Amino acid sequence: MSGDDRQNEEDRQSELAREHKERQAKRAAAQTAKSRRNTFIGAGVAVVVVAGGIFAATTLVNREPSKVSAESTPSASASASTAPSVTPSAKTGPVTCTYKRETGVPNKFVGLPGKKPNMKLKKMTIVTNRGTVVIDLMTDAAPCSVNSLSFLAKKKFYNNMKCHRLVTPDVSGVHLLQCGDPLAKADGKNPTDGQGTAGYVFGDENTDISLSKGVVFMTQAGDAMGQNNSQFAISLSDENNQIGSGYNVVGVVSEGMDMLEGLATSGKDLLLNDADITGDGGTTAPKNPVIIKTITFK
Known part of the structure; x- marks a missing residue:
């Protein structure tokens, strides 16, 4: 083989190697995106049989927005950028909320919220054993969600x-903290963590905002729509933006974000629940518990 032939062969091998590396990178990126999306989508509505009872497992899903439960239909004008600001949409008239009793899931029922929300609520403060979180509310855009909370x-x-539930990107492709199950033990062992509610559901509203860091939103069961309950989640990373919108956004964290981001930096900080009956890791809990002491509104 001449010098030119050897050079041509080396060039060809180099080009093949480069193309192979590019294909590997594309496959890896596609797999990562699929994994992150599946964290929210799951496999549809998960119906679980436990101790003779049948109920839908509560997990995060991606879905198209549905009609809101309020008689008015305020549009969501707030943006969800890296540092989302709260710019509530203007009210279009009197708001009436509808809440429906739901007994087919494990629940702690304390009654149904009133039909007329307090539209003057601006702040939600969550005091936990790890620190305090203040949320600027989008009450004009999500009156029935705020009313329920x-x-x-x-x-x-x-x-x-x-x-x-606390998940990090290296475990589930997303980063968020989920609360609101009154029956959860958050010990990494209880198989039904994530299914408990307040025993009622309500419709969707303010669903056009993507889930950037600091966004607080309601979660629903399976791939359901209009089945919001007591559970809510806080987005801890802009990586969640790729999931898109479709969830009831109630507000944005204005204080305490640093504490929230420090709750877990990797899967090593989590309790992986092998007994999770949904099989989707929905009850991955923090090793150092996050306990809500009180929630107040003003």
Whole structure:
């Protein structure tokens, strides 16, 4: 083989190696995106049989927005950028909220919220054993969601409740803290963590905001729509933006974000629940518990 032939062969091998590396990178990126999306989508509505009871497992899903439960239909004008600001949409008239009793899931029922929300609520403060979180509310855009949270807070529903789910990008492709299951043990062992609610559901609203860092939103069961309950989550990373919108956004964290981001930096800080009946890691809990002491509104 001449010198030119050897050079041509080396060039060809180098080009093949480069193309192979590019294909590997594309496959890896595609797999990562698929993994992150599946964290929210799951496999549809998970119906689980436990001790003779049948109920839908509560997990995060990606879905198209549905009609809101309020008679008015305020549009979501707040943006969800790296540092989202709260710019509530203007009210279009009197708001009436509808809440429906739901007995087919494990629950702690303390009553139904009133139909007329307090539209003057601006702040939600969560005091935990790890620190305090203040949330600027989007009450004009999510009146029924805020009304539900406020009602449950007044009933002390959230007092001394453990946040049952904390996930990091290296484990699930997303980064968030989820709370609101009154029956959760958050010990990495309880198979039904994540299914508990307040025993009622309500419709979707303010669903056009992506889940950037600091966004607080309601979660639902399976791939359901209009099935919001007592559970809510806080986005801890802008990586969640790729999931898109479709969740009831109630507000944005204005104080305490540093503490929230420090709750877990990797899967080593989590309790992986092999007994999770949904099989989707929905109850990955923090090793150092996050316990809600009180939630107040003003």
